[in-house]
Amino acid sequence: MKNNRKRLINISQKTFIQVIILLAALMATAIILTYIVPRGEFSTLADGSPDYLKYIRRDDLSGLPLIQGIFAPVLVFFSEDGLTLLMLSLFLMVISAAFQTMNDAGGIRSLIGAVSERFKNKRALLLVLISFLFYSFGSFLGLFEEMLTMFPIVASLCVLIGLDSFTGFICTILSCGFGFASAVTNPFTVLLASGIIGVNPMTHIWFRIVIFICMFPLLMAFLFLYLQRLEKDPSSSLTKKHDEAIRLSAEEPVSTENDILISQNRVRTVYSVFLLGALALIIISSMLEATRSYSVVFLIAYFLIGGIAAGIVATGRPVFVLKSFLSGIISVLPTIVFIAMAASIKFIFDRGAILPTIVHQINILAQGKSPFQIAIIIYLIVLVLEFFISSSSAKAILVMGLLAVVNVGLSKTMMVLLYTFADGYTNVLFPTSPVLLISLSMIEVDYIKWIKKGFPLFAINLVLVILFIALGIITGY
Numbered sequence: 156m157k158n159n160r161k162r163l164i165n166i167s168q169k170t171f172i173q174v175i176i177l178l179a180a181l182m183a184t185a186i187i188l189t190y191i192v193p194r195g196e197f198s199t200l201a202d203g204s205p206d207y208l209k210y211i212r213r214d215d216l217s218g219l220p221l222i223q224g225i226f227a228p229v230l231v232f233f234s235e236d237g238l239t240l241l242m243l244s245l246f247l248m249v250i251s252a253a254f255q256t257m258n259d260a261g262g263i264r265s266l267i268g269a270v271s272e273r274f275k276n277k278r279a280l281l282l283v284l285i286s287f288l289f290y291s292f293g294s295f296l297g298l299f300e301e302m303l304t305m306f307p308i309v310a311s312l313c314v315l316i317g318l319d320s321f322t323g324f325i326c327t328i329l330s331c332g333f334g335f336a337s338a339v340t341n342p343f344t345v346l347l348a349s350g351i352i353g354v355n356p357m358t359h360i361w362f363r364i365v366i367f368i369c370m371f372p373l374l375m376a377f378l379f380l381y382l383q384r385l386e387k388d389p390s391s392s393l394t395k396k397h398d399e400a401i402r403l404s405a406e407e408p409v410s411t412e413n414d415i416l417i418s419q420n421r422v423r424t425v426y427s428v429f430l431l432g433a434l435a436l437i438i439i440s441s442m443l444e445a446t447r448s449y450s451v452v453f454l455i456a457y458f459l460i461g462g463i464a465a466g467i468v469a470t471g472r473p474v475f476v477l478k479s480f481l482s483g484i485i486s487v488l489p490t491i492v493f494i495a496m497a498a499s500i501k502f503i504f505d506r507g508a509i510l511p512t513i514v515h516q517i518n519i520l521a522q523g524k525s526p527f528q529i530a531i532i533i534y535l536i537v538l539v540l541e542f543f544i545s546s547s548s549a550k551a552i553l554v555m556g557l558l559a560v561v562n563v564g565l566s567k568t569m570m571v572l573l574y575t576f577a578d579g580y581t582n583v584l585f586p587t588s589p590v591l592l593i594s595l596s597m598i599e600v601d602y603i604k605w606i607k608k609g610f611p612l613f614a615i616n617l618v619l620v621i622l623f624i625a626l627g628i629i630t631g632y
Contacts, residue, residue, distance in 0.1 A: 171489050173601045177586055178496040182227060185500050189507025190218035197511050210515040219507035227499035228492070234505075240498050243300065244491050246455050247593060248484045253462025254307045255483025260470045262426035265419050266308070278316055282382075283375065285309060286330040290374065293334025294367055296438065297341040299582060300451065300590050302331045303597075304433055304458070310598060314401045319385065320394040320598040325378045328594040329583050329609075333616075336579020337370040339363050344575040354567035362632045363572070366623055373619065377612045393608065397599040425469040429461055490596050497587040500542075513539065526564050530573055530624050533565075537577030542585050569627050576620050584613055 194216040198209035223230060232240055274281040289305075292298040310323030338345045339360065349356035384391055392398065436457055440450035466476035504510040524532065565573075582588050586602055595605055626632075 173603065174493055174586070174592060174596075175496070177602060178493065181500055181586070182224065182496065182503065185503040185507070186219055186221065186224035189224075189503065189509050192509040193512050194218075194508035195512040195515065196508060210511060212512070213508060216508050219503055223506060224503055227502050228495035231495060231499045231502040234502055236498060236501070240494065242451050242455070243589060244494060246300070246451050247303070247487050247490060247494075249455050249458045249462065250304050251487040252480040252483030253458040253465075254304075255486065256462055256466040256476055256479040257426055257429075258307075259479040259482075260426075260466050260476070261419070261422050262429075262465075262469060265423040266426055266430070274316065278318070279379075281316070282313075282322070282326055282378065286326045286374065286378065287371065289327050289330040290334035290337075290371055293331040293579075294337055294339050294341060295334075297335065297338070297343040299331055299335050302327055303590060303593060304454070305430075306594055306597060308430070311401055314398045318382065319392040319398050320401070321392065321600065322378070322382065322385075324594060324598055324600070325374075325381065328590065330374060332579065332583035332591075333370055333374050334367075335582060336576060337363075337367045338575050338579065339367050341575070341579075344578055345571060348571045348574050349567075352567050352570060354571065356571075359568050359632050362568075362627060362630070369619070369623075370616075373612070373615060377609075381608075393600050393604055394598045422469045425465050429465040432461065433457060490593050493592045493596070494589045497589055497592065500587055526628050527625060530565060530569065530628060531621070533570065533573045534577050534620075534624065537574055538581065541578055541581045542587055565628075566632065569624075569632055572627060572632070573624065576624070580613070580616060580620075584609070 194213045196211050196213055198206040198211055200206045231237065289302060292302065306323065306327045309327045310320040313323040313326070314320055335341060335344070340346065340356065345363070346356050389395075433454070436450075436453055440446040440453050446453070463476055463480060466479065467473050470476060501510075504513075583591055584606075586592065591605075592602070595602060
């Protein structure tokens, strides 16, 4: 079979170096802070869990040894977060491999060709529908990492209907991230935080629904302003070079070594079933409490076994499929480095014993302040933690566990909202977000360009967040 070997994840040397320098600078800063900031720890309760109300300063501890700081990206895989990072890395590798195989077999071109033909005169409607779907996935189901599975499909679709891959990024990753923060029933923020702090998550749910409704038009305004600029000046696309390769690949027929055209109907059918199965697995495993914690494990198994099986059924060439699968795994290895370096920031702070001190000092600032001031301080606390701890569950246990027993003059529903606001939007903003780095690398957009492009969106978003916080306090939310 003719194989162009255009890798779906193709990180340019420039992008790789820029991200490595950025993350290395953050690591260096974190190491230095372990020598400047006083060390400390929280006391422990009888059951061994942290007592966040009792902070103990530890002047006997020294800063993190330099050798541990340098090798933090390796050591972090042997920490308490190691299993999570390993699963995320495996998830990314099998996802990349499955979609690389799908691309080489012509599955992406076949499916997208059918969709683009149907919506060629209704592009705006298609983009709104896709964006709202992913926005809802984040808000109601708490999906985010899982959306990397659908991102290459939507990005390629956007290219083949005359737009670009960055449009696909907005419609999928950005939309899902905004939905994750504008949460109505997100299990990993609203439900988990509500359970920890002891409040019914359905209490005053109307306020979160209002936020959900109001944030989506902001997202769509950002999308269509970008498309307006793209229409006037196609060269302004952030993914111009990347998209040219996709268009060229789409123009070449998929053929065997004997130039016999593979049945496009068979390819389309096989991969339609494959993707529908993945979507069903994502939704079902996320909705059922018993399987929610294992959704990533299920997806790894599905894309590993299903990705190879679908490729063999579609092409009838096992050797070709295995080579494509391996190519997909190799292409994602630089991104694994990004993940390890990003995760090492928290590792350095933990091993350097300064994270408890930072949290303790910020909490002190809340004493004697007005409800609005306290709300903003709590919001900033979670923002600071989000930079170093990307896991929603880990932050919920730390932050909400503390707020559950502290009287700061705010309702429990408001504290859940503050946590949700601070935890979600930064998933598509901070360079310590693995999903953000992975998705940007997929379309060859460096982080600095994304920040420049997204700054107006996040500036307006911040204003709206503050307004909603103030409105919530006024209305007694």
